[in-house]
Amino acid sequence: MRLTLLTVGSRGDVQPFVALGAGLARAGHEVRLxxxxxxxxxxxxxxxEFAPLAEGHLSRGTETAAGRAWIEKGSYRLPTWVGFLRDARSVADRRLADAAAACEGAQAIVASNLAFVLGWQMADHLRVPLVRAYIEPPAWMFPSKRRAARLAPAIRQVAWAAAKPWLDGVRRRAIGIGRVPLREPFAxxxxxxSLVLYAFSREVLDPPATAGRRAEVTGYWFTDTTFDPEPPPGLEAFLADGAPPVSIGFATMIDPDPAASTAFVVKALALAGRRAVLIRGDQPIDAAALPDEVFVIDTVSHAWLFPRCAAAVHYAPAGTTAAALRAxxxxxxxxxxxxxxxWARRLHELGVAPEPIPRLELTAERLGEAIxxxxxxxxxxxxxAALGQRIRAEDGVGRAVELIGRELGVPPPGPGAPARAERPASTLAANPHP
Structure with a gap:
């Protein structure tokens, strides 16, 4: 079967879908991501197979300077999603046109939470099944958000009604199709x-009853394929030359002054008596100015580094949390x-992390003690270690592939099964939405 997977956001939003896509391909599906x-x-x-989706300045979150600036300056005054909604609007026409091209000929669509509206529009227009695939549950589903859970349907409908005129215009300009319905599509x-997949482990989190009767927690979607550069020999020598260090992702610090943040980290490490691997990303950190106990690297595979570390310091995004748990x-x-x-709260409740330190309450002393x-x-x-062993025993990708195949009525591949399904002709122009 010809499948299109849609996902937007940071690498942590994309890499699980690469793992899922590879699993679907191994099962005999023809996959475009x-x-x-x-x-x-x-x-x-x-x-x-790759297809592009337009990217806004905030699409990668704290991986970019614009994303870090928004989080530092704006997210404490406005809900974070407001900034990302504005960002998505800035590229909406191009992104919808890209999604239409990516879904040409698809017999089913799998969409992430951030790409849900794109996926729903394409599935609705092409009259093909949609599978929702989320790496995290909506926050309003959980006990601390019970009031929001009760109000969620009404909030979604109000937001949908407010966005409808704009969305109708995007659809008309980008791909020449008609209006969205008056009712929001989630309900x-x-x-x-409709099937909803959650790409995390039941060892970590069970979705509550409000998640829906077809919610399936599959286990994490990991891939063992290495996409990062090979670790430099200097890093391997550093790891071998002492006690296991801690890993620190620099995006955790989110500071407009990288030098000040680096000094902050060095002080915390000294208080904890620990060495560290500092993953600086695109930040201009002068490695030569740091003590020998800190090794600086631009990027490295978490799957390779974390098992060699004593702990990982991060801001608890879904992907990094999963990598630390697996390690x-x-x-x-x-x-x-x-x-x-x-995720930060769950790690603490599971006894595999100290109490979370909110960004605005962070001090070198608190960070050092937590390390x-x-x-x-x-x-x-x-x-x-015990939790990691149980998580490594799961096959989240295999379970997701099985559930998607069952949802789409595709029998499991057997001996002599064709490797690829025949691609149907495009239906985009032939199926105008009323």
Whole structure:
């Protein structure tokens, strides 16, 4: 069967779909993965067909200077999603046109939470099935958000009605199709029993009853394919020359002054008595100015680095949280937006992380103490190792592939089954929406 997967956002939003796409391809499906152009190598490196989706300045979150500036200056005054909604609007026409091209000939569409509206529009227009595939549950589903859960349908409908004139215009300009319906689509999909996949482990989180009767928690979608550069020899020598270090993702700090943030980290490490691998990303950090106990690197595979570390310091995004759990190491979490607070809280409740430190409450002393507890606590390290072993035993991709095949009425591949389904002719122009 010809499938198109749609996902937008940061690498943590994309890499699980690369793993899922590879699993679907192994099962005999013909898979096209549509996402931002900067991830083309990630997609093609897994043997999948790539299609581009336009990218706004905030699409990659804290991976970009614009994203970090928004989080630092704006997200404490406005809900974080407001900034990303504005960002999506800035590229909406191009992104919808890209999605239409990516879905040409698709017999089914799988869409991430951030790409849901794109996926729903294409599935509705082409009259093909839609599978929702989320790497995290909506925040309003959880106990601290019970009031929001009760109000969610009304809030979604109000937001949909407000966005409808604009969305109608985007559809007309971008691909020449008609208006969206008056009713928002989430409720209809839930009533119909449409499949929703959650790409995390039941060892970490069970979705509550409000998630819907077709919600399936599959386990994490990991890939063992390496997309990052090979670790430099200097890093391997650093790791071998002492006690396991802690890993620190620099995006955690979100500071307009990288030098000040670096000094902050060095002080916390000294207080904890720990070495560190500092992943600086695109930040201008002068490695030569740092003590020998800190190794600076632009990027490295979490799957390679984390098992060699005593703990990981991060802001609890879904992808990094999953990597730390899989590696079986404790975390130190500094959440500052959206689902990060959920994952940070769950890690602490599971006993594999100290209490989360909200970004605005972060001090060198608090960070140093949390690093000391996470990297040196025998019980915490034992719990993390045991949980990691259970998570590594799961096959989230295999379970998701099985459920998607069952949803689409595709029998499991057997001996002599064709490797690829025949691609149907395009139906985009032939199926105008009323």
């Amino acid at each position: 549509a996402t931002h152009p900067r991830y083309e190598r990630l997609v093609t490196g897994a043997g999948l 209809g999909l839930d009533r119909s029993g 079986g190491i404790p975390s130190v979490t500094i959440p500052h937006m959206t689902d990060q607070f959920l 000391r507890v996470a990297s040196g606590g025998v019980e915490m390290r034992g719990r993390a």
